[in-house]
Amino acid sequence: MKLATLRTGENGTTAALAMGADTYLPLPATDVGALLADPDWRAIVQATAAAAAAPDSRIVSVSAAELAPLLPRAGKVICCGLNYGDHIQEMGRELPEHPTLFAKYADTLTGPADTIEVHGSARVDWEAELAVVVGSELFRADEDEAQQAIAGYTVANDVSMRDWQSRTLQWFQGKAFDATTPVGPVMVTADNVDGDFEVRGYVNGELVQSGNTGTLVFGPARLLSYISQFTILRPGDLVLTGTPGGVGMGMTPPRFLNDGDVLATEIDGIGRLENQFRIHAPVPANA
Incomplete structure (x- = not known):
């Protein structure tokens, strides 16, 4: 799987799962680093991906996405x-x-x-x-x-x-x-x-x-x-x-x-x- 960090506002970022060649699905984390800090991050990603078919899923096209640094708050x-x-x-x-x-x-x-x-x-x-x-x-x-x-x-x-x-x-x-x-x-x-x-x-x-x-x-x-x-x-x-x-x-x-x-x-x-x-x-x- 592929993970990215999307910019969602002037100062905000949202971690996103790359669903395919041309779409991202936002994940419940501020960035990829914050996602990885949760020991259950793989299960979170899998659950989010499984819900991608839901009518209210917030799929973002790659062309419309603005990518932030992958790990904007890296500790080291x-x-x-x-x-x-x-x-x-x-x-x-x-x-x-x-x-x-x-x-x-x-x-x-x-x-x-x-x-x-x-x-x-x-x-x-x-x-x-x-x-x-x-x-x-x-x-x-x-x-x-x-x-x-x-x-x-x-x-x-x-x-x-x-x-x-x-x-x-x-x-x-x-x-x-x-x-x-x-x-x-x-x-x-x-x-x-x-x-x-x-x-x-x-x-x-x-x-x-x-x-x-x-x-x-x-x-x-x-x-x-x-x-x-x-x-x-x-x-x-x-x-x-x-x-x-x-x-x-x-x-x-x-x-x-x-x-x-x-x-x-x-x-x-x-x-x-x-x-x-x-x-x-x-x-x-x-x-």
Whole structure:
């Protein structure tokens, strides 16, 4: 099954079950994260789906739906850098012994079709990624336990402000700009997934990234298990698994997004993000 978070008003969101190719059915939760916090979320989804044939069911067409960030109130957003062999090589590094992790806030997340406003950076880069949604509590879990705790998978782009990122050895400041990390459009539940994912990124329709998650150094279950050794993971937390080769900073010469560019991120079997960028030139240091 597929789950999404619909915008239903100026400040409201409603979790929705994707009923088919062109319809959503609203669920009794404010967003997908809130739904997953209920241990009986699968039964709630099944009961709602079973009631879809009722005359008063509130089915929403995909064309009429406005999608919010999938997990607008995620308690933890943890990202893995340098996790595809080709990307590690293009960044001039060796394969890591342990995952390279950093965190974002829920404030960094934005919707799958939202315009992304960037203030204060002239080196805005793209990072197409598979993201994992946690479905049950994990603490000091092994890989089998971590695999069982995966609620599903979604699409993300870890948009990075490379000029800020390179100011220090710590990446955080270049990764945590508000409302710059699109996530969605849906979460595909883990029971509907069999095999690896093809991850692609496009700039103005040009393919710039392509990778298969089968080449991840640290796969989803291994990542969740590792993270759970030092911090508890809860339903609705989000883990970004890293990006394949093809980022702008790795090109010769380096290439970055311009004002008006459209960044698309897609994963077969899950969906596609498409976000236009409005990049506001930073104020010169001597102004």
